[in-house]
Structures are given as structure tokens and as C-alpha cells.
Amino acid sequence: DTGVSQNPRHKITKRGQNVTFRCDPISEHNRLYWYRQTLGQGPEFLTYFQNEAQLEKSRLLSDRFSAERPKGSFSTLEIQRTEQGDSAMYLCASSEETDTQYFGPGTRLTVL
């Protein structure tokens, strides 16, 4: 399967713990996006990478959130000191020079 993959698919953590998610984009896609989706809502943009450069961050991304994309391949999204409000589906998408973004299956985070 050459689609976007995300790990883990589910994560349950206690409030205050740190969590890290991984996204592997479609091979050779230079653009990578993170979105967050809460129940009953559409996805909301968090951050965007072109190759290894993080070019944009949403105001939704507080100081507790950090994302990286070393070497312009996979990306990680870390949330420090998780809060119950961080519970959501975290979606990763990638694209090449065309406009179409291809989404991964998401990581569902539950903060207890």
C-alpha cells in the first residue's frame, strides 16, 4: 500500500502525559499537512511542511504542540502535557505539485 500511513491508530493517555504521532506520506510527496478533527466537525488545519521546512502553523497549535519533518520524509507531531481538550482525531495529508491532498487514516487521541 503506497498511501499515507499514520501510527498509532489509537492512543489513550492520561492528562499531563506527552504523546507523539507519526505520519509517513506518499513517497516523493514534498508537501505534508497536519489537521485536527473533533466530533461532528470538519478537519481544521494545524501545520504545513514543504520538504523539511515548516512553513505555516495555525493559531490552534499552542506551545505544547510541536511538529517536525526531518529530511523531508516522515513527520512527527508531539503534544506535551496533554489536556482533555486535546482529545481528537489527528489527520495527516500529503500532496505533490498537484492540488489534491491525500489523507491518512488518522490517529485518534483520547486524553483521560
Place this chain on the structure above:
Amino acid sequence: SQQGEEDPQALSIQEGENATMNCSYKTSINNLQWYRQNSGRGLVHLILIRSNEREKHSGRLRVTLDTSKKSSSLLITASRAADTASYFCATERGGSNYKLTFGKGTLLTVNP
């Protein structure tokens, strides 16, 4: 913030009927995309229509775009039970680093 707004929020039809979903948005766009999401899963790209296009077809899908009214519609013909899902429109605005702004979605239920 969410730019697109789908209408209706929920739609229930019988297999074989056509389903029409509408999307309105607020600012000028480069393109508008429709995605499908099965319960609790990732998004599947359906179709992309650019701002200079008025209509596109893909299989049983027909999308129209009216930039003067800032609206789009998605028509699914001869619906099947497998079409049951949430459908989202997403807009890409100029100078936006290609990020997508999603609406809240339409929940389509196709009854067998």
C-alpha cells in the same frame, strides 16, 4: 475557523435515489474539493474543481461550482448503501500555502 458550510447537515435517502449536497463558502478560492469520510476513519478524496471550472464529473459524481454565488453542489446518482458516509467540502484559498478549510459536513445515509 471553518469557511465552508454544507447543507443539509444530514440527508437520508433510499438506495437508487440521487443525493444532492450543497456547500457555501465566504472568500475567493483557487479550488474546491469534496471528500468522503466513513465513520471514524480518514478522508477519501472524491473530486477537485478549480475556480475557472463550472462542472466536473467522475463516475456517479457530478460537481458544480458557482463562484459568483460562492457555492458548490455534489450530486451522487443512483446511490448505494456503501455511499453512506459524511461528505465534506474543502476550499483552498489563494496564498494559503495550499491548506484546506473544511465545512462541518453532510451526513448521508442510504437505506437499502
